[in-house]
Amino acid sequence: xxxxxxxxxxxxxxxxxxxxxxxxxxxxxxxxxxxxxxxxxxxxxxxxxxxxxxxxxxxxxxxxxxxxxxxxxxxxxxxxxxxxxxxxxxxxxxxxxxxxxxxxxxxxxxxxxxxxxxxxxxxxxxxxxxxxxxxxxxxxxxxxxxxxxxxxxxxxxxxxxxxxxxxxxxxxxxxxxxxxxxxxxxxxxxxxxxxxxxxxxxxxxxxxxxxxxxxxxxxxxxxxxxxxxxxxxxxxxxxxxxxxxxxxxxxxxxxxxxxxxxxxxxxxxxxxxxxxxxxxxxxxxxxxxxxxxxxxxxxxxxxxxxxxxxxxxxxxxxxxxxxxxxxxxxxxxxxxxxxxxxxxxxxxxxxxxxxxxxxx
Amino acid sequence: xxxxxxxxxxxxxxxxxxxxxxxxxxxxxxxxxxxxxxxxxxxxxxxxxxxxxxxxxxxxxxxxxxxxxxxxxxxxxxxxxxxxxxxxxxxxxxxxxxxxxxxxxxxxxxxxxxxxxxxxxxxxxxxxxxxxxxxxxxxxxxxxxxxxxxxxxxxxxxxxxxxxxxxxxxxxxxxxxxxxxxxxxxxxxxxxxxxxxxxxxxxxxxxxxxxxxxxxxxxxxxxxxxxxxxxxxxxxxxxxxxxxxxxxxxxxxxxxxxxxxxxxxxxxxxxxxxxxxxxxxxxxxxxxxxxxxxxxxxxxxxxxxxxxxxxxxxxxxxxxxxxxxxxxxxxxxxxxxxxxxxxxxxxxxxxxxxxxxxxx
Numbered sequence: 161x162x163x164x165x166x167x168x169x170x171x172x173x174x175x176x177x178x179x180x181x182x183x184x185x186x187x188x189x190x191x192x193x194x195x196x197x198x199x200x201x202x203x204x205x206x207x208x209x210x211x212x213x214x215x216x217x218x219x220x221x222x223x224x225x226x227x228x229x230x231x232x233x234x235x236x237x238x239x240x241x242x243x244x245x246x247x248x249x250x251x252x253x254x255x256x257x258x259x260x261x262x263x264x265x266x267x268x269x270x271x272x273x274x275x276x277x278x279x280x281x282x283x284x285x286x287x288x289x290x291x292x293x294x295x296x297x298x299x300x301x302x303x304x305x306x307x308x309x310x311x312x313x314x315x316x317x318x319x320x321x322x323x324x325x326x327x328x329x330x331x332x333x334x335x336x337x338x339x340x341x342x343x344x345x346x347x348x349x350x351x352x353x354x355x356x357x358x359x360x361x362x363x364x365x366x367x368x369x370x371x372x373x374x375x376x377x378x379x380x381x382x383x384x385x386x387x388x389x390x391x392x393x394x395x396x397x398x399x400x401x402x403x404x405x406x407x408x409x410x411x412x413x414x415x416x417x418x419x420x421x422x423x424x425x426x427x428x429x430x431x432x433x434x435x436x437x438x439x440x441x442x443x444x445x446x447x448x449x450x451x452x453x454x455x456x457x458x459x460x461x462x463x464x465x466x467x468x469x470x471x472x473x474x475x476x477x478x479x480x481x482x483x484x485x486x487x488x489x490x491x492x493x494x495x496x497x498x499x500x501x502x503x504x505x506x507x508x509x510x511x512x513x514x515x516x517x518x519x520x
Numbered sequence: 521x522x523x524x525x526x527x528x529x530x531x532x533x534x535x536x537x538x539x540x541x542x543x544x545x546x547x548x549x550x551x552x553x554x555x556x557x558x559x560x561x562x563x564x565x566x567x568x569x570x571x572x573x574x575x576x577x578x579x580x581x582x583x584x585x586x587x588x589x590x591x592x593x594x595x596x597x598x599x600x601x602x603x604x605x606x607x608x609x610x611x612x613x614x615x616x617x618x619x620x621x622x623x624x625x626x627x628x629x630x631x632x633x634x635x636x637x638x639x640x641x642x643x644x645x646x647x648x649x650x651x652x653x654x655x656x657x658x659x660x661x662x663x664x665x666x667x668x669x670x671x672x673x674x675x676x677x678x679x680x681x682x683x684x685x686x687x688x689x690x691x692x693x694x695x696x697x698x699x700x701x702x703x704x705x706x707x708x709x710x711x712x713x714x715x716x717x718x719x720x721x722x723x724x725x726x727x728x729x730x731x732x733x734x735x736x737x738x739x740x741x742x743x744x745x746x747x748x749x750x751x752x753x754x755x756x757x758x759x760x761x762x763x764x765x766x767x768x769x770x771x772x773x774x775x776x777x778x779x780x781x782x783x784x785x786x787x788x789x790x791x792x793x794x795x796x797x798x799x800x801x802x803x804x805x806x807x808x809x810x811x812x813x814x815x816x817x818x819x820x821x822x823x824x825x826x827x828x829x830x831x832x833x834x835x836x837x838x839x840x841x842x843x844x845x846x847x848x849x850x851x852x853x854x855x856x857x858x859x860x861x862x863x864x865x866x867x868x869x870x871x872x873x874x875x876x877x878x879x880x
Contacts, residue, residue, distance in 0.1 A: 343725035354768035365703035384788035408714035428744035461831020471821020
């Protein structure tokens, strides 16, 4: 009564998906396809798929096919798959850009096969099978893009499967998706790249780089090949966002050059208010409704001690950041807890142990 | 035989400095000056200074005066202090911009009084006395700017005192300082402000904002009034960096518009390599030479358990970040430890407990 599910491309996303789906009662067969034979074998050994097949044999009986290959190869795979898919099959992808994918689905898939775009907003610091993690999608936003006229059946099938991974499904149209990720993800990446390359002109500056620089440019560390694809496949929206951003910078530049303190402060205040409104607990993490700052001695075991004090009090730490550490001396730590009540309780528990703590 | 030290301005920096200096054998008297009487009283109660005085009485016998007031008020305070200071006194500030301060020192201080610029690169998420922390400067970079011809005596006096706070002193000239902080700190701040305000044009985008957006824009949350001052007092260097940055963005824009994948990839790769070269463990933290990724169950006490396992093994956690959390299920945590040996030992200790862990 379950579905035959095929995952094409057993990298970190495909294999994580497999691990998240394999025990679901909705899944009757879980087949993997990968151009590299050894990857397929390893995926079976890991339990990410039950068996592997070549593309055609792997998808011919599939009810749902997840295409987890790089955007670069996706159109070719869709073309190859199209004539083999059975009527009623649902095909979905996991790419970071959606308009181009929806166009490929429209162009190549036969009538009666449903192409639904997908973008799980989760990533890993590792690539390939070694990074496979059955919890990768837990609490992550998973965007689905339905072509006009999609019947409810294929959407329900796909939603049910994706829900098994713990992801939160939202739907939007492809153009809207591409615009929003250009703003929320692609533009910040370009800004980080430009900031780092600008700093590279005066490398001594990197010696003064503190937490602000590190935070602002962190994403510039990620996979250049993947980002090159994203910028190429979402050119229009990215260029649009870049132009808006350069416009914002020029506006700030004008206020600074004219020493227009009032307008400059308005910009800084607007940004502060807006930034505070961004939901906390990103990285697909649970939102931490409440933050606590605590000052502790920095010595082996102190994180354990903190965690144990709160753990014994039944308080879960959903976010943690070491703000400052002093060798052999003390550290300031930010903790996120799920609710204000938890926060109040945590502060009390810590203070009862003589630990300086306060709610932020 | 110790010094008479006066701290003018008992906000978070001044009061933290007082707490860090008060027990030093180098300090014979520790006097506080603050325009608000109640702040002075609270600072004495906190032990941040031993007594308070009005400005003139507070500084007339001082060997070293730390001016810890906002840049906005600094010139006025220097003018008031100048006629009262005793010959041989050292005056220093804690502002984020140095050329303008050195000019004020030059203009107002009498001969035989030494104005040395200072910039402790440490901040607090709290303002005022409530944020005072005797460890604030521990391991922080503390820039000193010596005017040409400063004798070694005043520099040594000031260095000795600052060393008591645990800060790491580096010296540079004022113009170089202002250029480097424009690159490493002021420009990233403007970029974050512009990114947030750009995203504010399509607020739905904030709902898709993940860890990348949060990291990149985190600094936009900080104090608008302080940043307004910084941009005003470091206008030239900031405008220069903004122009360079807009140039970088336009270059990226050109490559994307022309679909010049090769040049685009070169930029992304250059940024990745440069970003990886930035010393880790910022925020004045100890560098964590080695990073470990571990996957644990997410339940109350698990951070405590992790910390305890490593603490009992004598391993100090110098950095910690929750990469992903899944409700009631599992989490991926990045740990920084001081050395590769510690990292190897930590991975072994965790694996012995059945915890998935690897070195990054």
